[in-house]
Amino acid sequence: MNHRKLLYPSFKVLIVDDEEPFIRSLSIALERSAGINNIRKCQESRDVMGILSEGGFGLVLLDLNMPYLSGDKLLEQITSEYPEVVVIIISGINQIEPAVRCMKLGAYDYFVKTNEEDRLVRGVNRAIQMVEMAKEHKEIRSRLLHDRLENPDAFEEILTCDKSMRAVFQYLESVAKSSMPILITGESGVGKELFAHTAHRLSGVEGPLVSINVAGLDDNVFSDTLFGHAPGAFTSAHEVRKGMIEQAAHGTLFLDEIGDLSVTSQVKLLRLIQNGEYYPLGSDRPKRMNSRIVVATNQDLDKKQAAGEFRKDLYYRLCAHHVHIPPLRVRRDDIPLLLNHFLGEAAEALGKKRPTYPRELETLLANYPFPGNVRELQAMVYDAVSTHKSKVLSLDSFKRKIGAMTLAPNGPEAETDQQDERIFVSSKSLPSIHDVADLLVSEAMKRADGNQSIASRLIGISQPALSKRLKKQKQGE
Numbered sequence: 001m002n003h004r005k006l007l008y009p010s011f012k013v014l015i016v017d018d019e020e021p022f023i024r025s026l027s028i029a030l031e032r033s034a035g036i037n038n039i040r041k042c043q044e045s046r047d048v049m050g051i052l053s054e055g056g057f058g059l060v061l062l063d064l065n066m067p068y069l070s071g072d073k074l075l076e077q078i079t080s081e082y083p084e085v086v087v088i089i090i091s092g093i094n095q096i097e098p099a100v101r102c103m104k105l106g107a108y109d110y111f112v113k114t115n116e117e118d119r120l121v122r123g124v125n126r127a128i129q130m131v132e133m134a135k136e137h138k139e140i141r142s143r144l145l146h147d148r149l150e151n152p153d154a155f156e157e158i159l160t161c162d163k164s165m166r167a168v169f170q171y172l173e174s175v176a177k178s179s180m181p182i183l184i185t186g187e188s189g190v191g192k193e194l195f196a197h198t199a200h201r202l203s204g205v206e207g208p209l210v211s212i213n214v215a216g217l218d219d220n221v222f223s224d225t226l227f228g229h230a231p232g233a234f235t236s237a238h239e240v241r242k243g244m245i246e247q248a249a250h251g252t253l254f255l256d257e258i259g260d261l262s263v264t265s266q267v268k269l270l271r272l273i274q275n276g277e278y279y280p281l282g283s284d285r286p287k288r289m290n291s292r293i294v295v296a297t298n299q300d301l302d303k304k305q306a307a308g309e310f311r312k313d314l315y316y317r318l319c320a321h322h323v324h325i326p327p328l329r330v331r332r333d334d335i336p337l338l339l340n341h342f343l344g345e346a347a348e349a350l351g352k353k354r355p356t357y358p359r360e361l362e363t364l365l366a367n368y369p370f371p372g373n374v375r376e377l378q379a380m381v382y383d384a385v386s387t388h389k390s391k392v393l394s395l396d397s398f399k400r401k402i403g404a405m406t407l408a409p410n411g412p413e414a415e416t417d418q419q420d421e422r423i424f425v426s427s428k429s430l431p432s433i434h435d436v437a438d439l440l441v442s443e444a445m446k447r448a449d450g451n452q453s454i455a456s457r458l459i460g461i462s463q464p465a466l467s468k469r470l471k472k473q474k475q476g477e
């Protein structure tokens, strides 16, 4: 995979103006205030269409008054030949009539050269975000429709045979090159960190991946760790300390457990994302961030935000690209795959021969809800392999662990309380307790693949009690 310098935006921006000093000052302003550095400059109006034919452009900043080919002529040509390219007019004429004409011809926005620089930069940024979104939308659609992955190798660490995970892969691939943050959510142990590594690999940036767990960091430690400090910033600050942002230059900054970030630090992170600038502690010279941000959490940020514990504006910024990893209990086909993988891994790590296992093990695991997800399965397998002696893996340690926790009360699909209620919604009269017990026993036996030991655990009775019930059921038939 080719590594690249972090360019923003992911498409080229063409500035067209016959006055070289204007192009120069505009490109400096765009880079300094918004980190826009993927810029191509052009002073000669007759070259514009040739340059655009090279491809890779998403935005043109176009002067109106130029020799040879006027801006509105060019605008007409661009919008008809490259309708996906957005054009912003930057004109010396402060009049309504040419502005209206340009908008009618398809310009996205119109600025006068004497407008404040800030407004112009904000307008350009707005257009960039719109083009990024449109590009990504197109990418995602095409990948989902064709069920294709361009870089399957980047996902090799993440084992899965699940369709919804494959869709998550495709989504991640479509957004991985964007410079906007990526939010990864999912329960604990589901593989968020693996996805963050994969996002970094897919982005193709040349810098490193720098990870930091922000849970429990007080605001000063957070700022010092991320932004670094100048000598004398506080009593023990004798030398310059490079922050994580600088260490992640042209790479990825991965902030784990973002849901636990203190409210004061949330404000600082928001500013960093909005402006792309930060101040090391004790310094009045801003530095520009040129790494992309990936964050992860196992918390429900929607809920936290509603409860006032997570800033809405930060949440909004972070979830522009949102990757949600489903829990293991809703992708049960992955369990045997992961089980086999961890068996091999554990045997190798512990210097043992890879054991085989009874079929019953897969059934036992298929009925367990795995609150700790893949990490929990991994730990169970390592534990079993470490104590195992014969050729076939014993189920004892699995049963002990699973027995200590309650098995899924209503099986894999019982995800919400609402479903529990729905069982009775349409019933005109309630079934008898014996009928329900019989149904429950049959369902447990079905889920346990006929294994009485597992079925009895599923419904919380002893195996002899289950066996007695089954006998009774048979007699009653």
Ligand SMILES: Nc1ncnc2c1ncn2[C@@H]1O[C@H](COP(=O)(O)OP(=O)(O)OP(=O)(O)O)[C@@H](O)[C@H]1O
Residues within 6 Å of the ligand: 157, 158, 159, 160, 186, 187, 188, 189, 190, 191, 192, 193, 194, 195, 297, 298, 338, 374, 375, 378
């Ligand atoms: N699909 C998978 N294939 C192979 N290994 C996996 C997969 N998912 C998770 N793992 C492994 O499970 C363990 C937990 O994964 P990881 O640390 O990425 O989870 P997490 O969601 O970041 O957890 P936490 O929320 O606790 O930080 C790791 O050892 C990881 O390698």
